[in-house]
Amino acid sequence: MPAIRPASKRKPPPDGFSDIEEDLLIFANKMKDAQNTPTDNVPKHQAQWPIFQIAHQRSRYVYELYYEKEAISRQLYEWLLKNGYADAMLIAKWKKQGYEKLCCLRCIQTKETNFNSTCVCRVPRAQLKEDQDVQCVNCGCRGCASTD
């Protein structure tokens, strides 16, 4: 493992980072809080839901900044991905048709399920029964089909 350099000797982040630094810091704090919350009374499968959600939100934030608002430069975007501010694999899926709102990668991992199917949150609202309230086991998603 390479040595972690002190902040003063690190290469500075690309231009434009100062604009989004504050919001990223908010996400980082949220993530820390979520990680440090005790999960004693939480069902086991729900323990990581907040982590997934915050990771999703942060990735979405970076994705929108780069692809939709075109607010950040390519250098900064790549730097953010490299430094773990966003999930590159997840963003890669968002660029594909039908996966525009995908909640997490686990929910499309068909090999992990008994009948080689995706998660229930991938099912469009229209195909669910009336008033059926779903929340998926992996990340607590309530539905992320593109048609919703």
Next chain:
Amino acid sequence: MVKSTYQPSPAAAIPPLPPGWTEHKAPTGHTYYYNAETKQSTYKRPGAVPPPRPATPPIAAPVAAPVAAPFPVAVPPALSATVPIHPAMTGYPQPSIAPHLNLSDPNVANAFMAQFNQSQHQGQRGGFGAGGRGGALSRPRPQPVDKPRSKIAIPGCDPWILVYTKYGRRFVYNPVKNASYWRIPEKLMPAILELDKARIRQKAEGKTAAEDGSQSPTAETVAAADATPGTARAPEEQEQQPAQPTHDYDSSEYEEVEVTDDEGDNLDADVEGHARKRQRTEEPRADTGPAEFTEADIEAQLAAMSAEYGEDVEMGEGGWEEGDEGLPLSEEDARELFKDLLNDFNINPYSPWEKLLEEGKVFDDARYTVLPTTKARREVWEEWSKAKIQELKERRAREEKKDPRIPYMAFLQEKATPKLYWPEFRRKYRKEELMRDTKLTDKDREKWYREHINRLKLPQATLKSDLKKLLESVPLSALNHRTMVSHLPPQVLADIRYISLEPKIRDPFIEAYIQELGPPPEGGDAAQQEDEAARKAREERCRRQKALEERERAVAEEKRRQEKRMQYERARLREEEREIERAMHVGKKGLQTQLTGAMPAQTNSDKP
């Protein structure tokens, strides 16, 4: 509706007792009160206000006494809020009230008739008129508690403070004597009037400042925040303030009108006169019972108030809804207004939408509601942030790059001494923002520090000649005889030779050098075009603001008209009910009376 702490003067009528309480006389002659249900007895008159009662007239039937007390025209607020006085509720037979009333007073007569009629109608028709409010009669009304919100020292009257409450009422408070008054004493009146004027003026100025789109962020937010609640309340307050000084101590109108629980509201014919004053009392009333009444409801109501009048119970059962706006604003204007809102609140265009919602700063603004749905808002927000970021980018590209070396050099000149080695220096100032700036590397900082320290040891003449060399290297377009010493070009400021000399010697030297320089080479100016664009944008914005105001006024007007019409309809309905009742009443003579009544009318209609 609002609970008041104002105590009516003893001259006012004595409030009736809450239900369950009875008044008795002890053998010693003292009056005491007994509650049969809770088996409590007290000398103090129950029901918030303990007025001194020197002589109670002997009453034959003590049970009827509380109700028999002269019916107050204006029910003292605290009591009326807690106990809806209603004959149907107290359960006493009607005739027992009537004889004691002073029906010669028109006000009393009106109030009494209103209640009398209401109870009758309810008994016979299963509560027609009270539809949504049926529940409210049988249980105590929920009372939102008024709290002090802000205070202002009254200039000129030193210890006195003017306190504003949550519901926009105000009172004066003397912290020295620990006394507070709803009614403003005469001696404070001029000072408070001055204060009001100043505030209104400031509000007007703040608005114009916000419209100018001035760049100072704090001033703008303050102005915007100030204008937000102000837009809705300003006319109302302006109306009210001139009226206040005319109140003398005896007329209790100011208090009562604000806090009276309008029991006879539905039947009161002269609503128009009170319409303005009611709007404040009505806000929490739109809810039907204590079960649904929460803090959030109050907030929602208040938000609604900022846009328009509180809805009448019959009209807005579910309270105020999104998009319940009345007159439509043109789509384009609505979008632009929402963008103005985002601009005014200095929303960071880089921040995510969720942050905007979480902070909730913008919810209170009237402009937040011009778009009907959150989805639409989000769309506009996306559009706005995209445009805004683009604009920021362009502006940044236009303005010259700020050299990170300049502040560091200035810092060096100020702090560096030959007494400190670099590691010492770095440790001493490691908390400084400059020392942690990522734009500069530590290596560079160290290099410049050492160089600077070394140069400090050089003789003055060398330093001067170096500085002269530096100044000569700058082209004439950047440095000429119009340049000010405080605005030197960056290539000078960022140079180590510039900071080697002390400012005391350096500045006169540079000034002298600049004097000798020639004029700048010719160049065009694009500043005027920009001004033109800014002016156009400002005008556009003004127009939109006016459109919003116009629309709000129209909505209010429409509301008022509808209210009036409803009152009229209600009155007519009541009239008809009464007529039917009269017709249904068949006396001893049987049908004869009806026929004689109908016959002439019929013959009349037949004749022509």
